[in-house]
Ligand code: VGL
């Protein structure tokens with residue numbers, strides 16, 4: 412396809428803690444790196460996101476007495492899945508994968524930095540009211556269509572895709588450029604929600620051709 416200046420690539424959370432050996436490893440997560448790099452090569456507008464939590468973040472099971480990772484707790488904004496400690500700001504686990512061509516990214520959005528609010532979405536935090544500023548940035552640059560790849564399909568990618576649609580952008584998710592955590596059917600639910608919201612499901616050969 413012809414990629415134009417109104418198209419932006421969003422590389423979602425390709426960070427060490429989400430790769431095999433990391434603290435919240437996404438199965439086969441490192442498979443997205445080569446594809447992300449090929450996409451980065453082709454887009455003029457490249458944005459990356461980074462999960463970036465303070466120590467003791469309330470999405471960590473370790474911050475809740477008697478709770479284990481992957482259990483759910485009630486937060487003021489709704490149910491919250493509890494995770495192993497991951498992507499603590501400034502740590503090696505929070506760093507981008509060493510092999511990721513991050514040099515071409517023009518903006519890095521860090522999310523989940525408020526102690527008591529998680530943020531799977533790169534647009535709006537889990538309280539559903541606190542914006543990250545990404546929509547304004549993309550609008551000011553005249554972006555119309557977002558292409559997403561990265562980790563994890565069923566958490567940060569899907570939430571970012573849905574909020575991208577809600578903000579008025581066309582959104583395509585590059586399926587083979589993503590990998591999922593798949594917790595209790597979350598991957599199926601993610602694709603259903605994206606289809607209903609008008610998110611396009613595409614594969615990298617169509618973009619790279
Ligand atoms: C993510 C769980 C917790 C993600 C981030 O990047 O998909 N998942 N924090």
Ligand code: ZN
Pocket residue numbers: 462464470494497498523
């Ligand atoms: Zn997180």
